[in-house]
Amino acid sequence: xxxxxxxxxxxxxxxxxxxxxxxxxxxxxxxxxxxxxxxxxxxxxxxxxxxxxxxxxxxxxxxxxxxxxxxxxxxxxxxxxxxxxxxxxxxxxxxxxxxxxxxxxxxxxxxxxxxxxxxxxxxxxxxxxxxxxxxxxxxxxxxxxxxxxxxxxxxxxxxxxxxxxxxxxxxxxxxxxxxxxxxxxxxxxxxxxxxxxxxxxxxxxxxxxxxxxxxxxxxxxxxxxxxxxxxxxxxxxxxxxxxxxxxxxxxxxxxxxxxxxxxxxxxxxxxxxxxxxxxxxxxxxxxxxxxxxxxxxxxxxxxxxxxxxxxxxxxxxxxxxxxxxxxxxxxxxxxxxxxxxxxxxxxxxxxxxxxxxx
Amino acid sequence: xxxxxxxxxxxxxxxxxxxxxxxxxxxxxxxxxxxxxxxxxxxxxxxxxxxxxxxxxxxxxxxxxxxxxxxxxxxxxxxxxxxxxxxxxxxxxxxxxxxxxxxxxxxxxxxxxxxxxxxxxxxxxxxxxxxxxxxxxxxxxxxxxxxxxxxxxxxxxxxxxxxxxxxxxxxxxxxxxxxxxxxxxxxxxxxxxxxxxxxxxxxxxxxxxxxxxxxxxxxxxxxxxxxxxxxxxxxxxxxxxxxxxxxxxxxxxxxxxxxxxxxxxxxxxxxxxxxxxxxxxxxxxxxxxxxxxxxxxxxxxxxxxxxxxxxxxxxxxxxxxxxxxxxxxxxxxxxxxxxxxxxxxxxxxxxxxxxxxx
Numbered sequence: 001x002x003x004x005x006x007x008x009x010x011x012x013x014x015x016x017x018x019x020x021x022x023x024x025x026x027x028x029x030x031x032x033x034x035x036x037x038x039x040x041x042x043x044x045x046x047x048x049x050x051x052x053x054x055x056x057x058x059x060x061x062x063x064x065x066x067x068x069x070x071x072x073x074x075x076x077x078x079x080x081x082x083x084x085x086x087x088x089x090x091x092x093x094x095x096x097x098x099x100x101x102x103x104x105x106x107x108x109x110x111x112x113x114x115x116x117x118x119x120x121x122x123x124x125x126x127x128x129x130x131x132x133x134x135x136x137x138x139x140x141x142x143x144x145x146x147x148x149x150x151x152x153x154x155x156x157x158x159x160x161x162x163x164x165x166x167x168x169x170x171x172x173x174x175x176x177x178x179x180x181x182x183x184x185x186x187x188x189x190x191x192x193x194x195x196x197x198x199x200x201x202x203x204x205x206x207x208x209x210x211x212x213x214x215x216x217x218x219x220x221x222x223x224x225x226x227x228x229x230x231x232x233x234x235x236x237x238x239x240x241x242x243x244x245x246x247x248x249x250x251x252x253x254x255x256x257x258x259x260x261x262x263x264x265x266x267x268x269x270x271x272x273x274x275x276x277x278x279x280x281x282x283x284x285x286x287x288x289x290x291x292x293x294x295x296x297x298x299x300x301x302x303x304x305x306x307x308x309x310x311x312x313x314x315x316x317x318x319x320x321x322x323x324x325x326x327x328x329x330x331x332x333x334x335x336x337x338x339x340x341x342x343x344x345x346x347x348x349x350x351x352x353x354x355x356x357x358x
Numbered sequence: 359x360x361x362x363x364x365x366x367x368x369x370x371x372x373x374x375x376x377x378x379x380x381x382x383x384x385x386x387x388x389x390x391x392x393x394x395x396x397x398x399x400x401x402x403x404x405x406x407x408x409x410x411x412x413x414x415x416x417x418x419x420x421x422x423x424x425x426x427x428x429x430x431x432x433x434x435x436x437x438x439x440x441x442x443x444x445x446x447x448x449x450x451x452x453x454x455x456x457x458x459x460x461x462x463x464x465x466x467x468x469x470x471x472x473x474x475x476x477x478x479x480x481x482x483x484x485x486x487x488x489x490x491x492x493x494x495x496x497x498x499x500x501x502x503x504x505x506x507x508x509x510x511x512x513x514x515x516x517x518x519x520x521x522x523x524x525x526x527x528x529x530x531x532x533x534x535x536x537x538x539x540x541x542x543x544x545x546x547x548x549x550x551x552x553x554x555x556x557x558x559x560x561x562x563x564x565x566x567x568x569x570x571x572x573x574x575x576x577x578x579x580x581x582x583x584x585x586x587x588x589x590x591x592x593x594x595x596x597x598x599x600x601x602x603x604x605x606x607x608x609x610x611x612x613x614x615x616x617x618x619x620x621x622x623x624x625x626x627x628x629x630x631x632x633x634x635x636x637x638x639x640x641x642x643x644x645x646x647x648x649x650x651x652x653x654x655x656x657x658x659x660x661x662x663x664x665x666x667x668x669x670x671x672x673x674x675x676x677x678x679x680x681x682x683x684x685x686x687x688x689x690x691x692x693x694x695x696x697x698x699x700x701x702x703x704x705x706x707x708x709x710x711x712x713x714x715x716x
Binding site for chain 1: 659673680689706
């Protein structure tokens with residue numbers, strides 16, 4: 001099985017740690033390793049480094065290569081510009097097909113956190129087995145912890161197979177991020193799962209789907225395919241991406257496809273979408289303090305805070321529900337529950353043209 | 359008139375800015391100048407630098423001299439160890455008497471903030487005039503803004519004189535810091551003032567009072583007097599201070615003295631005793647934010663905070679009532695109203711022997 005890790009994320013949600021040159025997946029905010037290092041390490045028991053492809057933007061390739069010395073450099077696929085997931089997955093599928101013919105590829109986000117790696121790999125192996133047997137598009141659905149409005153949902157239909165402990169179902173519909181009432185209805189009804197953004201299929205299967213559902217994208221991919229491994233490769237990719245529209249694989253392919261399956265998964269999963277989400281998944285002390293470097297913390301009656309201060313001593317006195325993040329040039333102090341507004345701070349910096357902080 | 363500025367303060371209340379080597383009066387937390395620079399500048403229209411004495415501890419003398427180049431070095435009196443205000447004032451009175459005979463000296467704390475300098479100088483000039491006329495001990499009383507329990511109180515008696523706009527009263531009692539009920543009773547009764555720690559008297563008057571009220575201290579002062587301006591000076595001062603007990607001028611002299619007068623003063627005054635007090639007296643923007651360097655602040659829905667971050671950009675997102683203080687090696691995030699607990703953070707650092715932060 002090939003693994004294709006999509007590392008095109010930008011995002012200002014982890015400012016001041018995340019910057020234009022350092023998006024979330026390149027940050028060590030969840031553990032000692034960076035998130036993409038964790039993502040790669042999680043796959044290594046299933047697939048060797050030679051079969052791990054990473055798709056990223058030119059601006060982040062150098063740092064990504066430095067963080068992942070075990071990945072061969074020819075496995076780092078560089079998009080000249082981000083066009084959402086459909087072109088990204090198409091490009092990777094071309095490379096898999098060229099190198100390995102009709103192999104199964106698992107498409108994985110680079111910036112999620114998975115607590116229970118053994119279960120994750122068991123689910124992924126089952127998905128690969130199902131995907132290898134036919135022209136299925138297999139998705140992994142996360143059993144929802146609540147009526148979140150920040151995720152797309154997948155509705156399951158009839159069971160179609162069982163692989164070990166995993167049951168596989170037909171997908172009856174994919175739903176974009178719902179409003180709160182709709183999300184509550186999904187949960188009440190049952191049979192809905194969060195869309196994890198993880199897909200497993202044969203390279204040829206997804207290329208066929210792209211050809212039928214997104215012929216304009218597919219035309220560009222064919223041009224790229226001819227140029228791969230030739231001196232014209234970079235130029236042809238740049239030209240094709242210049243013409244590609246931005247479109248997600250969910251909207252462009254999955255919602256129209258007929259043979260979509262889902263494996264419901266119970267592993268501990270988070271897309272770690274904000275500082276608030278990071279506090280939720282972080283290990284906390286008895287006072288609810290999640291400190292990235294506990295030795296740097298003095299706590300006087302403080303509770304339920306997230307503190308990231310790699311170098312500086314931090315004293316919290318009498319405070320509750322704060323996010324405190326310190327970098328060499330900036331400090332964020334944010335109310336817990338308001339971390340979606342961190343982007344407003346970033347927007348203010350953009351408006352003030354303070355590029356050194358972006 | 360001589361001015362004697364007492365700069366013996368230590369204090370951990372402004373941690374992480376204040377450190378063992380850098381007490382509050384040497385910090386620029388109220389303005390561009392340090393507090394002692396403001397204190398000296400405030401006196402210069404009344405008295406020349408040659409008549410300003412500063413009493414400080416050996417550990418802080420170097421920094422103090424660097425901050426006050428206009429003060430002659432022989433005017434910096436160094437105490438080998440702090441013994442509260444009575445020995446400090448006695449030592450300064452010896453020097454004034456030696457240099458200027460029976461001049462009036464104004465004893466002033468080094469670390470208070472005074473908003474209305476013209477009124478301050480008018481009051482001080484009136485006090486000096488009264489003190490010059492007889493053997494009075496003159497104090498400046500601050501009209502209380504409320505029933506504070508953090509100050510000593512002075513009770514006034516009959517009026518005894520008027521100098522321009524200032525009325526002078528006899529003092530009937532000095533009260534140590536009261537409990538809350540007593541403080542409320544003082545305010546309800548009227549005629550009580552906060553003890554500002556500012557005293558005006560002739561050098562000979564206070565030395566006579568020390569002789570009668572604190573004969574043990576006075577014995578040491580006589581030894582010092584003989585040694586002043588001789589090669590034995592430092593050694594004799596060290597020996598005398600080694601024997602001195604710690605005792606305040608209020609408790610040791612003022613409470614027993616018979617001829618104590620008070621000038622009630624209305625100038626804008628604060629002893630700036632904590633980060634909370636500093637927020638109170640600081641200039642604030644429309645959202646109640648007092649930022650030492652407003653250009654370093656990004657405010658997203660934050661209110662009523664104090665932010666001291668001289669170098670680093672600070673983004674406040676959705677927070678209220680915080681004190682945020684950043685230095686090169688430490689960060690304090692404290693609930694407004696809890697800054698008396700900053701000392702607990704300092705105590706924790708002492709317990710953990712993290713001397714680099716003290």
